[in-house]
Amino acid sequence: MNTKVNIAGVELKNPVTVASGTFGSGMEYSEFVDLNLLGAVTTKGVANIPWAGNPAPRIAETHGGMMNAIGLQNPGIDTFCERDIPFLKTKDTKIIVNVCGKSTEDYIEVVEKLADCPVDLLEINVSCPNVKEGGIAFGQDPKALYNITQAIKARAKQPVIMKLSPNVTDITVMAKAAEAAGADAISLINTLTGMKIDIKKRCFAVANKTAGVSGPAIKPIAVRMVYQASHAVKIPVIGMGGIMCADDAIEFIMAGATAVAVGTANFHNPYVTAEIIKGIEAYMQENNVEDINSLIGCVD
Amino acid sequence: MSKVKIRAEVVSCKEIAEEIFDLVIKAEEIAKEAVCGQFVSLYTRDSATLLPRPISLCGIDKEKGTLRLVYRVVGKGTKEFSGLSEGYYIDVLGPLGNGFELNSERPVIMGGGIGIPPMLRLTKEFSEKGIKKEDISVILGYRDEAFLADEFSEYATVYLTSDSGKIGLKGNVLDAVKEYKISGDMIYACGPTPMLRAIKNYAEENNVKAQISLEERMACGIGACLACVCDSKDIDDHSKVKNKRICKDGPVFYAEEVEI
Numbered sequence: 001m002n003t004k005v006n007i008a009g010v011e012l013k014n015p016v017t018v019a020s021g022t023f024g025s026g027m028e029y030s031e032f033v034d035l036n037l038l039g040a041v042t043t044k045g046v047a048n049i050p051w052a053g054n055p056a057p058r059i060a061e062t063h064g065g066m067m068n069a070i071g072l073q074n075p076g077i078d079t080f081c082e083r084d085i086p087f088l089k090t091k092d093t094k095i096i097v098n099v100c101g102k103s104t105e106d107y108i109e110v111v112e113k114l115a116d117c118p119v120d121l122l123e124i125n126v127s128c129p130n131v132k133e134g135g136i137a138f139g140q141d142p143k144a145l146y147n148i149t150q151a152i153k154a155r156a157k158q159p160v161i162m163k164l165s166p167n168v169t170d171i172t173v174m175a176k177a178a179e180a181a182g183a184d185a186i187s188l189i190n191t192l193t194g195m196k197i198d199i200k201k202r203c204f205a206v207a208n209k210t211a212g213v214s215g216p217a218i219k220p221i222a223v224r225m226v227y228q229a230s231h232a233v234k235i236p237v238i239g240m241g242g243i244m245c246a247d248d249a250i251e252f253i254m255a256g257a258t259a260v261a262v263g264t265a266n267f268h269n270p271y272v273t274a275e276i277i278k279g280i281e282a283y284m285q286e287n288n289v290e291d292i293n294s295l296i297g298c299v300d
Numbered sequence: 301m302s303k304v305k306i307r308a309e310v311v312s313c314k315e316i317a318e319e320i321f322d323l324v325i326k327a328e329e330i331a332k333e334a335v336c337g338q339f340v341s342l343y344t345r346d347s348a349t350l351l352p353r354p355i356s357l358c359g360i361d362k363e364k365g366t367l368r369l370v371y372r373v374v375g376k377g378t379k380e381f382s383g384l385s386e387g388y389y390i391d392v393l394g395p396l397g398n399g400f401e402l403n404s405e406r407p408v409i410m411g412g413g414i415g416i417p418p419m420l421r422l423t424k425e426f427s428e429k430g431i432k433k434e435d436i437s438v439i440l441g442y443r444d445e446a447f448l449a450d451e452f453s454e455y456a457t458v459y460l461t462s463d464s465g466k467i468g469l470k471g472n473v474l475d476a477v478k479e480y481k482i483s484g485d486m487i488y489a490c491g492p493t494p495m496l497r498a499i500k501n502y503a504e505e506n507n508v509k510a511q512i513s514l515e516e517r518m519a520c521g522i523g524a525c526l527a528c529v530c531d532s533k534d535i536d537d538h539s540k541v542k543n544k545r546i547c548k549d550g551p552v553f554y555a556e557e558v559e560i
Binding site for chain 2 (some may be wrong): 006021022023024027028030031032044050051052055056058059060061063066068070073075076078104118215216240264266267268269270
């Protein structure tokens with residue numbers, strides 16, 4: 001039975017990684033999950049300098065999910081390289097570093113600092129809905145997405161995954177722009193911009209007013225977008241959005257995802273990533289699936 | 301591996317004041333590791349409410365392997381927990397957070413509202429350390445209905461206050477400090493943010509140290525998601541910015557470390 005998948009020349013032992021921002025750099029979750037089991041660890045977005053993030057409250061619960069506006073708080077690339085990469089290198093898993101920035105120059109600075117670091121893939125966050133500059137501004141305009149993708153590809157030593165926003169009219173336009181600019185893969189979806197009002201206090205539930213909605217409530221939207229995007233481009237797609245169990249992960253793979261990322265579910269169950277990997281193997285055994293790759297986009 | 305998520309059996313669950321519930325669960329693995337001031341996260345059965353609910357430890361019985369959690373019904377999750385009874389099961393993650401430092405010979409322990417429960421375990425531990433009842437001052441602030449007050453009286457000199465004046469002194473915990481001239485070598489406090497802010501100011505003005513237990517909405521509960529941060533006075537060693545994770549670096553902080 002083969003569970004290995006390939007993202008832009010990087011072999012993952014299985015298709016399961018985590019959604020950036022939900023898992024830190026894996027240290028905290030390593031108390032619950034053997035990180036060696038994961039196909040890859042995708043780290044929280046890192047910028048060129050430390051970012052303080054948004055004021056609290058930064059999250060709120062929604063029906064079947066949650067919303068967050070953390071604001072990409074991160075310790076900056078230098079600390080990340082000194083502390084987080086050496087930790088992850090002690091594990092037998094691939095490292096996907098999520099990169100954020102306020103300007104093209106910010107992204108480039110991080111990408112260049114990572115060039116000589118032992119990381120496997122870069123995921124470029126052009127889809128965070130919770131920061132005023134950068135983030136989603138690059139991910140909602142195909143021309144801006146094309147330009148930043150091209151600029152990063154010109155400097156990056158590792159393969160580049162562009163993480164796309166669902167807050168667009170047509171996801172295929174964005175997927176094609178990323179591919180045309182040389183992206184090696186795309187990942188989607190980031191969170192959907194939402195709002196919640198506390199009617200007792202008559203205020204916004206999250207201090208940032210708007211926040212990104214995640215969790216199983218948004219899964220059908222994510223599956224649809226992964227299906228559309230994976231049929232619009234030839235580069236691999238990493239699918240995510242509300243995956244809670246192995247069945248959900250398999251659904252994304254059948255929609256066209258080569259790998260999947262588990263996000264909000266980690267908060268509900270810190271052991272969930274390992275359980276999903278086991279569950280995928282069990283599904284393959286029960287259904288006589290020899291190779292996980294045969295399931296990718298199989299519902300056509 | 302000190303933190304675990306387990307399915308715990310409910311030993312008992314009863315309402316001890318209006319909307320205040322006293323839940324005891326059997327959670328040996330967590331109880332054996334837990335220290336006072338820490339908390340656990342409770343999970344609902346309803347799959348529409350995914351996030352765990354952080355609840356402070358009111359009691360830790362290491363022999364019986366039980367935890368006592370006293371909470372107020374404030375939303376869907378705690379409403380569901382209020383329906384628990386003996387023999388039910390609940391998923392629980394813990395122990396979480398840092399806990400109080402018991403570095404005081406004359407503690408002044410202040411609890412406000414649903415910040416009172418964790419102070420009971422703290423008070424008991426000071427008593428078990430051999431600190432005499434007259435050297436442990438406990439000030440409890442209520443809206444208008446008391447709970448747990450009798451249990452504090454076993455270990456400490458207890459002063460009661462309430463917003464309505466129905467119980468004890470009409471006013472807040474700091475009004476009691478002035479009225480009864482209460483003093484000590486360390487303040488311990490848990491309660492609503494305005495109360496903790498006033499205590500932080502009081503501690504600075506009177507040159508006494510204070511350990512305060514903070515609260516914020518949480519998602520992971522283990523320090524990964526950065527939802528529950530508070531502002532810190534200095535750049536934090538982990539975050540490299542001026543904020544700290546309440547779930548991991550706290551919930552207990554020295555008042556001078558944080559801006560609230």
